[in-house]
Amino acid sequence: MSKPPPPRYKIVERDGRLLTIDTWATQAPDAPPQRRADLIAPGDALGAPLVAALFRVRDAQGRRLLTTSPNWDRKGPRVIALSSTGERRIAALGLLSIGVMLVLLLVALIDLEWLLPIIVVVVVPAGAISSSRTSLVTRWLDSLGEEPAR
Secondary structure (H helix, E strand, C coil): CCCCCCCCEEEEEECCEEEEEECCCCCCCCCCCCCCCCCCCHHHCCCHHHHHHHCCCECCCCCEEEECCCCCCCCCCCEEEECHHHHHHHHHHHHHHHHHHHHHHHHHHHCHHHHHHHHHHHHHHHHHCHHHHHHHHHHHHHCCEECCCC
């Protein structure tokens, strides 16, 4: 029988640490590409994970992109490059929405009958003023950023 080939990896202890050495490697590995770090101001750190999760697409300048729908934007469909102020507004709206949903869930868990008047007061007027609502949403979306050049 012949001897087995030498192992590919060698384990060595240096300064109290175990290191794995690849004996088949002929050159040092390439350095990983540098990633651009998202700079987040300390006050914006609360909503930043929410914005990062919702808006992953960026333009050439690194701004997050929001794609609208004609259902709730009169100028839609369009793409808006969010400014830093727009990102903060989106984060605040997202956190407010989560808070409202948690309160409604708590009300529903306490007593389901309390939830019906709240739904009637919110849903019925919302359907009646849908045209003015879309113009309000469109103005708000215009304040979030600008449409990038195509």
